Amino acid sequence: MAVKMMNVFAFLLLLLPCFSVTVAGLPAIFGSSAAQVYGRDTPSPDEVAPLAGSDNKTNIDYCGKADTPTFLTEGDTETGPGFYVTNNDISGEHFFLIENSRDTHPWKYLHVPIGARKFVQVCSTWQGRLMRGTPKVNTDGRVHNLGTWIESSVVNGVMSGDVSFLQGCDGGAKVASNDGRGLTRGCTVDMLSGAPSDALQTKDTGTPALKRITGDGFSQSAKNWDLSKCDASQVFIEESNLKPIIDSTNGRFEVTFYKGKA
Incomplete structure (x- = not known):
């Protein structure tokens, strides 16, 4: 229990100092514009995704280089x-x-056909999110945050993370530990069908999504719908509730996306 709590605490510290846009899917105390990174004394074991180097402005050891497309x-x-x-x-x-x-x-994107399962690697200091998108829109150099976020970070070989609807929801998703412990969190139902019109917003890709339920653009209608479909202990809907966070001691998550709209 002590090890698990330490890793969850480290995950929160990674995202603590700078709640704004990037990791606004976590509670209001979290963020990313200057996230402190811990556990840098262990050399990266990565072969496919070596460290790209530290950014002095953010103090983040990024996986990808800023000048790499x-x-x-x-x-x-x-x-x-x-x-x-x-x-x-x-x-x-x-x-x-x-x-x-x-x-x-x-940094990069993965194509997964219907029913398929693929592995995508991150580096040993990964901090970020995984979300649906399209190459045309999500590589245009603009911010496209609306949608379901799989938030995560890697600290000392342990991956911690969650499913978040705080920045919107474009479909259900689930995360599970890959270390044999069977930890899972998420909501797998059809989130968009039947949603009230005032809870929906059109994404930059032209498809509908549930609106944000935090910060600017907060929608009470969207939050009410989220809570009617999903358990707040399974998905970040209530900002003060940390129960959706789990970890995987081998540094890998099983992530499943369900019916939604990129």
Whole structure:
């Protein structure tokens, strides 16, 4: 229990100092514009995703280089920390890895056909989110935050994270530990069908999503709908509730996306 609490606390500290845009999917005390990173004394074991180096402005050791264009992967070598992404949506989807404080510049994105499961690797100091998107829109150099976020960070080889609807919801999702402990969080129902019109907003991709339920643009209607469909202990809907956070001691999450709209 002490180890688990230490890792969750470290995950919160990673996101603590700078709640604004990038990690606003976590409670209001979290954020990303100057996130403090811990556990830097261990060399990176990564082969596919070595560290790109520290950013002095944010004190984040990024996985991707700022001057490297966003790139597509059809699946990475199963080495080091990362995500096994399963697409249980009704169409093939692209899923973008966006590092903290880099909302306009996703690191890379993964294409997953219907029913498929693919691995995408991150580096040993990963901090960011995984979310649905399209190459045309999400690589245009602008911020596209509306949608379901899979938030996570890696500290000392342990991945911690959650499913968040705070920045909107474009479909259900679930996270599970990959270390054999069977920890899961998420909401797998159809979130968009039947939602009230005043709870919906059109994404930059042209598809509907539930509105934000935090900060500017807060929608009580969207929050009420979220709570009517999902358990707040499973998904970040209530900002003060930390129960949705789980960890995986091998640095890997199983992430499943359900019916939604990129």
